Amino acid sequence: TSFGFKSVGSGEKQGMVDAVFHQVARRYDIMNDVMSAGLHRVWKDAMVTALNPPRHPGFKVLDVAGGTGDIAFRIVDASHRQAHATVLDINRSMLGVGQERAEKRNLSENVDFVEANAEELPFGDAEFDAYTIAFGIRNVPDIAKALKEAHRVLKRGGRLLVLEFSEVQMPILDKVYDAWSFNGIPALGKAIAGDGEPYRYLVESIRKFPRQADFARMIEQAGFDRVRWTDYSGGIAALHSGWKL
Numbered sequence: 491t492s493f494g495f496k497s498v499g500s501g502e503k504q505g506m507v508d509a510v511f512h513q514v515a516r517r518y519d520i521m522n523d524v525m526s527a528g529l530h531r532v533w534k535d536a537m538v539t540a541l542n543p544p545r546h547p548g549f550k551v552l553d554v555a556g557g558t559g560d561i562a563f564r565i566v567d568a569s570h571r572q573a574h575a576t577v578l579d580i581n582r583s584m585l586g587v588g589q590e591r592a593e594k595r596n597l598s599e600n601v602d603f604v605e606a607n608a609e610e611l612p613f614g615d616a617e618f619d620a621y622t623i624a625f626g627i628r629n630v631p632d633i634a635k636a637l638k639e640a641h642r643v644l645k646r647g648g649r650l651l652v653l654e655f656s657e658v659q660m661p662i663l664d665k666v667y668d669a670w671s672f673n674g675i676p677a678l679g680k681a682i683a684g685d686g687e688p689y690r691y692l693v694e695s696i697r698k699f700p701r702q703a704d705f706a707r708m709i710e711q712a713g714f715d716r717v718r719w720t721d722y723s724g725g726i727a728a729l730h731s732g733w734k735l
């Protein structure tokens with residue numbers, strides 16, 4: 491497979507994203523550790539701490555682009571197994587790995603898996619207390635549409651949390667990070683998964699994603715209030731938060 495970096499139509503983009511994640515699903519979790527030097531765990535834990543799920547039953551969270559269930563499991567654990575999480579992903583291979591992990595952890599009652607597109611959520615209005623999406627929104631062709639859907643399915647008082655790679659805010663670190671992502675990540679992808687191209691594509695998608703302030707504006711345009719963000723690791727990642735009030 492070979493992925494071009496020219497700008498592509500949204501159907502084509504989704505096709506490439508799907509191919510990447512079908513290919514990497516089995517090795518996805520280990521690749522995350524290797525490529526972020528374990529940092530993705532720290533960022534995900536910080537996201538769940540920000541969400542602070544209550545330790546009583548009834549809290550319903552939708553984790554979109556939830557892949558292998560990483561965020562959902564963390565949320566359920568943080569709630570002392572009280573919360574219910576729905577993992578939604580467009581990719582059946584990723585969901586399959588997630589389902590196996592849920593069974594192994596005895597979390598099948600707290601977590602369910604739905605194959606669908608973030609742009610068209612198969613839920614009614616105002617069903618969820620929280621909507622989370624980690625390292626997923628940059629892969630969605632129509633981000634504005636996905637954010638509108640997030641707003642629609644949240645209850646009043648519900649919260650949106652978006653964790654995504656972002657713009658590095660520190661001199662020197664930005665150079666190191668560029669060198670790592672353009673050379674190191676595809677090389678590692680090739681060594682571990684046998685093909686560097688999917689990772690090259692993913693790195694490119696990070697570069698194209700709007701910077702912190704611009705993305706915050708997009709969230710506001712979808713109807714969210716009190717939109718804020720926090721940089722993690724000098725802005726390698728950022729957590730955006732908004733409320734449906």
Ligand code: SAM
Pocket residue numbers: 504507508511554555556557558559560561578579580581584606607608609623624625626629630631
């Ligand atoms: N949230 C997980 C994590 O943080 O480990 C997985 C993130 S993974 C980098 C991105 C996920 O987004 C993939 O599982 C992919 O299938 C999913 N995805 C891509 N486009 C999507 C779409 N339009 N709707 C829903 N999920 C999508």
